Every structure is written in C-alpha cells, then in structure tokens.
Amino acid sequence: MNEEMNLMSVTSNPHIRDNWTTQKIMMHVIIALMPATLFGVWHFGAYTIAVILVTVISAIFFEFMYEKLLKLPITIGDCSAALTGLLLALNMPPRIPLWICVIGAFVAIVLVKQLFGGLGQNFMNPALGARCFLVISFASYMTNFAYDTYSGATPLAQLKAGELVNTFHMVVGNEMGTIGEVSVLAIVIGACYLILLGIIDLTIPGTYIVTFVIFWCIFGGKGIDPYYITGQLAGGGLMLGAFFMATDYVSSPITFKGRVIFGILLGILTGVFRVFASGAEGVSYAIIISNLFVPLIERWAPLKCFGYVKPEKGGDKK
Amino acid sequence: MSQNTPKFTFDGGIHPGNRNNKDISKDKPIKTVLPKGDLVYPVSQHIGAPAKPVVAVGDKVKTGQLIAEAGGFVSANIYATVSGTVKAIEKHRVPVGDMVLSIIVENDGLYEEVEYPPAKSLDEISKEEIIAAVKNAGIVGMGGAGFPTHVKLSPKDPSKIDYVIANCAECEPYLTSDYRRMMENPELLIGGIKCVLKLFDNAKGIIAIEDNKPDAIELLTKLTKDEPRVDVYALKTKYPQGSERHIIYACTGRAINSKMLPADAGCIVDNCDTLVAINEAVRNNIPLMYRIVTVTGDAIADPRNFKVRCGTNYRELIDEAGGFITEPECVISGGPMMGFSLFDLDVPVTKTSSALLCMKEDEAAHAVETPCINCGRCVEGCPEKLIPSQLATYAEHEDYDAFNNLFGKECIECGSCSYVCPAKRPLAQAIKSMKKLSIGRDRAIAAAEKAKAEAAEAEKKGGEAK
Numbered sequence: 001m002n003e004e005m006n007l008m009s010v011t012s013n014p015h016i017r018d019n020w021t022t023q024k025i026m027m028h029v030i031i032a033l034m035p036a037t038l039f040g041v042w043h044f045g046a047y048t049i050a051v052i053l054v055t056v057i058s059a060i061f062f063e064f065m066y067e068k069l070l071k072l073p074i075t076i077g078d079c080s081a082a083l084t085g086l087l088l089a090l091n092m093p094p095r096i097p098l099w100i101c102v103i104g105a106f107v108a109i110v111l112v113k114q115l116f117g118g119l120g121q122n123f124m125n126p127a128l129g130a131r132c133f134l135v136i137s138f139a140s141y142m143t144n145f146a147y148d149t150y151s152g153a154t155p156l157a158q159l160k161a162g163e164l165v166n167t168f169h170m171v172v173g174n175e176m177g178t179i180g181e182v183s184v185l186a187i188v189i190g191a192c193y194l195i196l197l198g199i200i201d202l203t204i205p206g207t208y209i210v211t212f213v214i215f216w217c218i219f220g221g222k223g224i225d226p227y228y229i230t231g232q233l234a235g236g237g238l239m240l241g242a243f244f245m246a247t248d249y250v251s252s253p254i255t256f257k258g259r260v261i262f263g264i265l266l267g268i269l270t271g272v273f274r275v276f277a278s279g280a281e282g283v284s285y286a287i288i289i290s291n292l293f294v295p296l297i298e299r300w301a302p303l304k305c306f307g308y309v310k311p312e313k314g315g316d317k318k
Numbered sequence: 319m320s321q322n323t324p325k326f327t328f329d330g331g332i333h334p335g336n337r338n339n340k341d342i343s344k345d346k347p348i349k350t351v352l353p354k355g356d357l358v359y360p361v362s363q364h365i366g367a368p369a370k371p372v373v374a375v376g377d378k379v380k381t382g383q384l385i386a387e388a389g390g391f392v393s394a395n396i397y398a399t400v401s402g403t404v405k406a407i408e409k410h411r412v413p414v415g416d417m418v419l420s421i422i423v424e425n426d427g428l429y430e431e432v433e434y435p436p437a438k439s440l441d442e443i444s445k446e447e448i449i450a451a452v453k454n455a456g457i458v459g460m461g462g463a464g465f466p467t468h469v470k471l472s473p474k475d476p477s478k479i480d481y482v483i484a485n486c487a488e489c490e491p492y493l494t495s496d497y498r499r500m501m502e503n504p505e506l507l508i509g510g511i512k513c514v515l516k517l518f519d520n521a522k523g524i525i526a527i528e529d530n531k532p533d534a535i536e537l538l539t540k541l542t543k544d545e546p547r548v549d550v551y552a553l554k555t556k557y558p559q560g561s562e563r564h565i566i567y568a569c570t571g572r573a574i575n576s577k578m579l580p581a582d583a584g585c586i587v588d589n590c591d592t593l594v595a596i597n598e599a600v601r602n603n604i605p606l607m608y609r610i611v612t613v614t615g616d617a618i619a620d621p622r623n624f625k626v627r628c629g630t631n632y633r634e635l636i637d638e639a640g641g642f643i644t645e646p647e648c649v650i651s652g653g654p655m656m657g658f659s660l661f662d663l664d665v666p667v668t669k670t671s672s673a674l675l676c677m678k679e680d681e682a683a684h685a686v687e688t689p690c691i692n693c694g695r696c697v698e699g700c701p702e703k704l705i706p707s708q709l710a711t712y713a714e715h716e717d718y719d720a721f722n723n724l725f726g727k728e729c730i731e732c733g734s735c736s737y738v739c740p741a742k743r744p745l746a747q748a749i750k751s752m753k754k755l756s757i758g759r760d761r762a763i764a765a766a767e768k769a770k771a772e773a774a775e776a777e778k779k780g781g782e783a784k
C-alpha cells in the first residue's frame with residue numbers, strides 16, 4: 001500500500017446532493033398551512049391562537065422530552081414535531097379546552113410517533129391518530145363546534161339533514177368546523193404551493209376526490225347533483241385531509257400504483273362514513289384506516305422494473 | 319422487438335439543473351497535453367481478462383507500439399503513447415483505487431512514432447477487417463464502462479441490428495469532453511459511425527445528443543444532411559440519459575433489462591470518443607492512444623478540456639489546468655454522479671477516464687443521514703423504476719430474497735436516488751454493494767450446484783462402471 005496518503009476524502013458515488021432536506025420539506029409544509037391557519041384565527045377569533053400555540057409547543061416539548069429521557073438524538077430541529085402539532089391544532093374545534101390540546105400532542109408524538117421508532121416509522125398519521133383518540137375519549141368536547149354566538153350543526157350535518165347550505169360560504173370559509181378546515185380556498189392555495197414546489201403531487205388527492213365524487217353520485221342518494229356534491233367536498237375537512245394529511249409521506253404508499261390504490265380506498269371509505277354518519281371526523285377515520293392498509297397496498301401493487309420481462313415467457317421480449 | 323418509436327427521453331431520472339456546471343469548461347477548446355513524467359499503463363483498463371505485457375524492463379518502445387496484448391477474446395491490447403524505455407512492470411494504483419500490474423514507461427521526450435500501415439478508404443475495407451482493426455487497436459467503451467468494443471461489434475446475428483447509436487448524450491454534470499469532440503472533430507465522429515454502419519447492413523445510425531447542446535445538434539445535423547443512413551436525435555436533457563439502456567429506450571422505445579444486451583434490442587451503442595477512436599483505427603490503422611479529458615471543478619484554477627495520451631499522470635493534468643485554487647476536499651475521476659473519488663492523485667489517465675473533477679467541498683461526506691421519510695423521491699428518480707428506499711433497507715439487513723424480489727440487481731448504479739434523497743441516505747452505495755454481494759452469491763450457488771451435479775454424474779458413471 002502507498003503510505004503517503006493525503007487527506008482527500010473518499011466517498012461513494014454520487015458526489016453531489018440535491019439541496020432538499022427533510023427539514024426544508026417540513027418547513028415548506030408548515031408555510032403551506034399558513035393560509036388555512038391564519039384564516040382559522042381570523043374566522044374563529046383570538047382563542048384559536050392559544051389552541052395552536054399550545055398544541056405546537058407541547059408537540060415539540062414531548063418530542064424533546066421523550067428523546068432526552070431515552071437519550072436519543074434530539075430531532076426537534078427537523079420541524080416534523082412542529083408540523084404534527086400544527087396539523088393537530090387545525091383539526092381541533094375552535095373552542096377546545098387547552099388541556100385537551102396537551103393530551104392530543106402527547107398522544108400524537110409519544111404514542112403514535114415515538115413509540116414506533118420516531119420519524120419515518122409511524123404507520124399512521126400522528127395528528128390524525130391523536131384526533132381520533134380524542135374524539136373517542138372526549139367526544140363532547142371534540143364534536144362541539146360552537147363558537148361565540150354561533151352554535152348548531154356543521155354544514156355537513158345540515159346537508160345530511162337535507163337542509164340547504166351556502167356552498168359559496170363553505171368554499172370561502174364562513175362556516176363551522178375545525179380551525180383549519182373551514183376555508184377550502186385557503187387550503188387549496190397552500191396545496192398549490194406544495195404542488196408547485198414538487199413536495200406533493202396530485203396522485204393521492206386526485207384519486208381520492210375523484211373516487212369520492214363517483215361514490216357519492218352512486219350512493220349519496222341524490223344522484224349527480226353538483227350543488228350537493230360541492231357541499232360534500234367542501235365540508236368535513238375533506239380538502240384538508242386530501243391535500244395535507246393523506247399525502248403525509250410516512251403513512252402513505254411510496255409507489256405511484258400504491259398511491260392510486262390508496263387514494264381510491266380513501267374515497268370509498270370516506271363515502272361509506274358519510275353515508276352512515278355525518279361525523280366531522282369521517283375523513284380522519286378514513287385516512288387512518290387507509291394508513292393501516294399501506295403495507296398491504298405496497299404488496300398488492302406489483303413492481304415492474306425497467307425492461308421487465310414476464311418470467312413465464314422465459315426471456316421473451318415484450 | 320417490434321417497437322420503433324423514439325421517445326426522446328425515459329421515465330424517472332433527475333434534473334441536476336443549475337448544478338450541471340458544464341459552462342465552466344464548455345467553451346474551452348481542446349488542448350493537447352504532452353506528458354513530462356513517466357507513463358503508467360495498467361494491464362486492466364477494460365472489462366474482461368487483463369492484457370499480457372509483451373515488453374520487458376529495459377526495452378525501448380515507440381509511440382504506437384504494442385506493449386500488452388489482449389489476454390482473451392474479452393480483453394484489449396494496450397499501446398505505448400510515447401517513446402522511451404520500459405522502466406518497470408509493477409503494481410501501480412489506478413483511478414478506481416486498486417493496485418494493478420502496470421507497465422511504466424520513462425518518456426524520452428522524442429515522441430518517435432512507429433509506422434502505421436497505410437490508410438485505406440472505407441470502401442476497400444471488409445467487415446472482417448473493420449472488426450480486426452478495432453480489436454487490434456485496443457478500443458474499449460470510453461464512456462466509462464470499458465467493455466471491449468470489438469466484442470460489442472460482433473453480435474450473434476449482425477443482420478438483426480437495426481440501429482447504431484452514437485451516445486453523445488453526455489448527461490453527467492460538469493463533463494464537456496464529448497461536447498468538445500462534437501464541436502471540434504464532428505467529421506471523425508461521423509466517420510466512426512460510418513465504419514460501424516458498414517458492419518450492419520440493415521442498420522440506421524443515430525447520433526443522440528441531449529438538447530442542452532443545441533449547437534452540437536445543429537452542427538451534426540448540418541453535416542449529416544446528405545447521409546441517408548445517419549440521423550441526429552435531440553434527447554431531453556435528463557440524467558442518466560447517457561445510460562446504455564436508457565439511450566436505447568429514448569432512441570427506439572425498446573427497453574432492455576440487465577440480462578439482455580443492446581444487441582437483443584437490435585442496437586449497438588458506442589460513446590462519442592469511442593467512435594472517434596474507431597474511425598482512427600479503421601481508416602488510419604492508428605491504435606487507441608488518446609482521449610479527451612475534462613479537468614474541472616471549483617478547486618481548479620483554469621478548467622479545461624485536454625487531449626491526453628493514456629498513461630499520463632493525473633497530477634500533470636492538474637498542473638496544466640493551473641493547479642488548485644484551494645486544496646480540494648475531494649478529487650473525482652469521472653463525473654460527479656458516477657465517478658470514483660481518488661485518495662491518491664498519483665494515478666494514470668486510462669482509456670475510460672473522462673474527467674477529473676476537483677471539488678472544494680465533498681458534499682457526500684458532509685451529508686448527515688436522517689431517517690427515511692418515505693417521500694418517494696428516490697422512486698421517482700430511479701430510471702430503473704425500482705424502490706431504492708426499500709432496496710437499501712434490505713441491503714442493510716442483507717436480505718437477499720427481498721432484495722432480488724424487488725429487482726435489486728437491475729440497478730445501474732446511477733446514483734440518482736442518493737442525489738434526490740432529502741434524508742441524505744446513501745442509497746446507491748448500499749444497493750451497489752448489495753448487488754455485488756448478491757451476484758457473487760448467485761455465482762457461488764450456481765458453482766455449487768454445478769459441482770453437485772457433476773459429482774452426481776460421476777457417481778452415476780462410477781456406479782455403472784461397477
């Protein structure tokens with residue numbers, strides 16, 4: 001061996017790297033959620049600022065404490081805990097007591113994310129896992145969407161009851177619901193931002209929405225009624241779920257085919273929940289149930305490499 | 319194979335975009351470098367059996383003299399590129415990092431050249447003579463693979479070859495050697511294609527160039543206007559368009575896998591510089607001695623393209639390019655995506671050295687790995703349509719079955735997956751080593767099975783004899 005070695009570093013190819021990092025992606029998703037967040041604050045009042053801050057800070061805090069106690073590397077810098085906190089907050093009713101926010105953050109970060117091995121290992125979306133946990137445990141708080149002088153049913157419940165809703169209001173965001181779901185417009189602006197940056201693509205949201213619409217035309221009981229379908233699409237957090245939660249990388253399939261199957265499953269499940277219940281959390285349930293199917297979907301979606309040749313034909317070219 | 323529709327691109331791949339950095343050396347004309355120090359000729363600069371030295375220490379050699387002859391059919395001759403004295407035949411480090419037996423020639427600075435047989439026009443040369451000339455000249459794939467070209471040019475059924483593709487994509491960032499070749503010696507490139515076309519009566523020639531080199535496309539289109547058998551294709555700029563399998567797909571719509579040869583898709587693919595070497599070998603009987611090397615990177619004072627005699631020391635090229643501005647953190651032989659990083663600059667230019675890239679900063683070494691977030695960028699970027707994130711995980715666990723079920727052995731080691739991964743996982747590295755292990759394991763299993771079968775056979779025979 002040649003002993004006079006200099007200090008050049010030897011690494012395997014490739015020698016250059018793209019400048020996207022996990023942290024950068026998470027930060028851009030947080031930025032993309034800002035229109036919906038700000039709209040929620042403006043629409044529901046200053047109390048929601050407290051809800052959002054408490055949820056986000058507790059999420060970061062629980063991640064930090066868990067990793068500190070178990071002497072793991074501290075990963076709060078990758079912004080994923082902050083993002084989970086924000087998503088959870090956006091899925092909360094506007095007048096939720098703050099202690100529930102703390103419990104929710106604990107469930108999301110510790111039970112759903114960290115106990116399964118931290119970022120990248122959780123099999124369901126932490127924010128939605130926590131939301132569903134809260135809905136089951138604290139149903140009365142989690143389904144009370146009353147704020148200020150307004151009270152009553154969410155537009156989805158009204159639709160179910162056959163009442164007329166103002167779809168224009170639903171799209172712009174003058175209705176009741178969780179903090180982040182009320183303005184379809186704000187959500188779509190954020191989604192466009194992510195699509196333009198290439199962080200998400202339309203595969204999952206697209207198949208989800210299309211499947212849901214088809215399902216609803218067949219089983220919704222009103223046939224092809226654009227007004228009714230728009231109301232269904234704009235309500236119940238479907239848009240927030242489709243663009244920001246179903247597209248969560250960790251808990252969705254990695255291949256294109258897998259994503260299509262995932263989107264179809266989401267559409268069907270959401271439809272089923274809507275037919276049988278008007279619950280505001282149907283979308284959340286649909287997403288976490290689909291999350292559980294991801295490993296199966298990945299196995300169903302057969303992989304074909306470039307130049308794939310069917311094995312039976314024994315080397316025959318296609 | 320029925321498809322014949324050019325796609326002009328392929329699925330997957332990456333866009334290094336503004337990281338392409340070709341502008342640094344793109345407009346620097348090729349400069350010929352005369353070596354000063356000793357020249358080193360490793361006997362293995364190609365895929366296949368090492369060449370056998372035919373000179374001894376103390377022998378005088380001339381430029382263009384055979385110094386090592388092919389050690390088999392899949393092997394290649396090696397020629398002296400200067401005149402001088404054989405100083406030693408010993409192990410020397412090569413760019414890929416190994417120590418390889420090398421013939422070391424002390425340059426006498428006279429550049430005395432042997433007499434080559436007289437040049438002939440292509441019409442007077444038979445097909446057999448073309449292949450013999452290519453074989454004799456020691457030509458190998460100069461794009462990086464180093465597969466002996468005469469083997470490529472001898473497919474089972476030459477009448478089934480529909481396309482001869484000149485791979486001038488040059489998709490690796492930073493590299494400009496093929497581009498300069500096209501701009502400065504387009505007639506040699508076209509001449510080379512015509513030599514190869516002569517071998518395949520039913521074939522059409524395609525010069526495939528990425529569309530980020532519009533002037534090269536224009537020039538070659540103009541020059542091949544009156545060549546009915548040669549077309550110029552502008553392919554979409556995307557890495558790794560220059561991969562053999564993907565350039566075939568882009569030009570013909572035919573997809574091949576790792577178990578197939580380009581000839582199975584009716585194609586012969588040769589790199590730009592290789593075709594120039596073929597032209598010289600066939601028409602002028604001059605062996606492969608030179609190649610174009612881009613010396614570039616942000617640590618180099620004066621990035622350039624050089625015409626270099628094989629065997630020249632890399633250090634001399636760096637000096638020719640003005641030396642280092644600052645001490646580089648890594649020096650790469652080849653492009654940034656598929657090149658090898660060197661830990662010793664005292665290595666020779668070989669037949670497959672396309673570039674010397676000197677970087678102030680070694681990004682790969684500084685990248686901090688974080689957990690996979692399953693974002694799918696590696697899947698989108700993989701030109702082979704694999705799932706690199708899962709392959710790398712199986713590679714870490716040495717799970718052969720899972721790795722092979724996901725077609726791990728189809729990986730072309732292009733590095734796209736590692737490049738795009740936001741978690742900075744060294745995906746390509748893991749997959750590459752697992753692929754090696756897996757191929758080794760397959761061979762061992764096959765060998766064991768063969769031995770077992772032979773033993774059983776022997777036993778049976780033994781039994782019969784009794």
Ligand code: SF4
Binds near residue numbers: 693739
């Ligand atoms: S690109 Fe990296 S982080 Fe994304 S799925 Fe592939 S391995 Fe995981």
Ligand code: SF4
Binds near residue numbers: 702732733735
């Ligand atoms: S290195 Fe292999 S796995 Fe990675 S992108 Fe290239 S072909 Fe795909």
